Amino acid sequence: MTPVVMKFGGTSVATIGKMQKAARFIRQAVDDNTPVIAVVSAMAGETNRLAELVRSVSSVFDAREYDNVLATGENVTSALLALILQTMGVSARSWQGWQVPVRTSSVHGAARILDIERDRLDARFADGMEVAVIAGFQGVSSDGRITTLGRGGSDLTAVAFAAAFDRARCMIYTDVDGVFTADPRVVKTARKLEHISYEEMLELASLGSKVLQTRSVELAMRHRVPVHVLSSYTGQPGTYVTDEETHMETRTISGIAHSRDEAKVTLQSVADRPGIAALIFTALANHDINVDMIVQNIAEDKRTDITFSCPVEDIAKARSAIELLQGRGDLNVAGLLCDESVCKVSVVGIGMRTQSGIAAKMFAALGREGINIKVISTSEIKISVLVDRKYMELAVRTLHEEFGLHQK
């Protein structure tokens, strides 16, 4: 019988009381004779506490040992949740990544899941185990070291288990009610979406909507795993993330995403010849700068401007990375403009593919409110703009209304 995967994040297992609530959701599935694979994060705050311990040793450290320390957080939660289920009369046991095993690459701190062996779990389910409580966020490398998958990695664990177990239903319990047309804290009339496509969810996840980790959405899309986001407080039906074909709702725009703390860097009058862009963005990548949008317009007189955006916290690193290039004489930039007071606002919707005029409508609405657009970047199903941070809420609300998202 195909199990169901239920994932509980850090806030959903923050206390024994909250774990008991999670256990009741699990028992409902068990009572319906469905085997459950429960995936858990560390108790809220625990991962930060452990990371702080490592950082108090040294700012530069062996990522393998860091992973060893961090993985203990999920070990504790998985065992505690198994114990709670047992007190409810449910046959449950905990599984650490290496016990399953969840095989990953050796890139510690950001490992990729290569394979989940299902034999041991299958055997135990056949023996009467009702719930396998999996320590999320972790795996084991080919040389037997413990790895972690990076922040939000428990979502990835959950989707990977669902993919490995016959595309099982993957229920992500979180501290929000589902996916909304915009952040309800910004837009009072934001509506919960009943369905959203993988593609749209992917754009929303990478655009700063923190409901699901980006890589987990990619994985779900690749394996066509049906994901269901729901509230760990109310257990209310949340949002289904599925193939666009599986839902009939027709709409052009699904939601308005935003990301507050962005910075914009412009390299003025860069030589317009092959290899220059590669030079710049290789240097930025080597300094671990999380570059998001990249915009380059047509050249004039063999010179061009290149603009990119990144999180505000990366701006000092970005500046020094570029100044280092300047110093080496490889790059001859006339000026370096940094703007640390921008935000990103995006319109996302699968219907954009077939409807024209969305961009025009978006820009006109912003213009009417006097919001100046600094940078524009588009993909097949989204349009993003950078605007002054002070206009963020106004921009999101204006676009939410403009595209009629408050209406059913």
Add this chain to the structure above:
Amino acid sequence: MTPVVMKFGGTSVATIGKMQKAARFIRQAVDDNTPVIAVVSAMAGETNRLAELVRSVSSVFDAREYDNVLATGENVTSALLALILQTMGVSARSWQGWQVPVRTSSVHGAARILDIERDRLDARFADGMEVAVIAGFQGVSSDGRITTLGRGGSDLTAVAFAAAFDRARCMIYTDVDGVFTADPRVVKTARKLEHISYEEMLELASLGSKVLQTRSVELAMRHRVPVHVLSSYTGQPGTYVTDEETHMETRTISGIAHSRDEAKVTLQSVADRPGIAALIFTALANHDINVDMIVQNIAEDKRTDITFSCPVEDIAKARSAIELLQGRGDLNVAGLLCDESVCKVSVVGIGMRTQSGIAAKMFAALGREGINIKVISTSEIKISVLVDRKYMELAVRTLHEEFGLHQK
């Protein structure tokens, strides 16, 4: 090359600062070109915190999950110590029990070490690893579950590694300077012993001297592992625990041990026939009562008195275990006397085997101070008495002086 085993207990790794101190002791050995197997406990207080988390779920719990939670404490310390060593330029990595592997029985919470495979460690030492930092107190069962060895289990881990690695020297860093002729808090003139035999250490360990865990001394004795107890504060030479043949010091008595919170239970006028004692002590064992001394004197009129001692905290369980037997009519006890205000004082020394008169000397000294002896029990190398708890310090000091232990 034979490595050295260095074990650091919870107080010796309680903070990053203390771990750095431990790391400096390790580096000294590395600088002498000796490979090091460092065994660590959880940071002081951490095991209790984790156990409390489990108990907050339920007072009755699956010991496998309990072990899973508890073992995380040592995982964290082993990784942090490895990181600290790396910052000092030492090539170190952490090893969890299952990674070595340390194979144990499946008795969770009190597992026995069955085997330590040394191939992986050997290979890494050959590759240039200078220090293997082992998470103590844990292992892995034949079905791949994490086990723990019970309180003080890191001592056992250390001795077991020393045994597996060619009887390596086993250095136990602790918060005392070594083994003393008596508890220095009770007897100001107590002296540190330079040497002590396994047999004596075993009696001292089981008699309440908390320097080394009892099972670890047994294991060291069985495998003839040279154990060296020393201070993690000063690094000063402490006490060597070795074969009696390997040290030349001749003395009759090595030390005076005591155990404060004992209780004495007397079953009056029990039928003196075969099987009665077995009936009583099987019942006590089934109730997990930690019976220590057992005394039975000759019978009169086919009736006899049986006295045993146990920790004060077990007295209520002991009483109800015996009353249950009474109720079933198997036992016909005239009276049940419980005395919860006794303590145990013991004289320990390997020289006792060949010298007579030790007991007489002991009893006379106590008598001179007006200390009434309630129960006597002897083994080949120790004599223990129960006396009123209020006399404990006086009894220990009197005997320490009587046997000349304050003198070199």
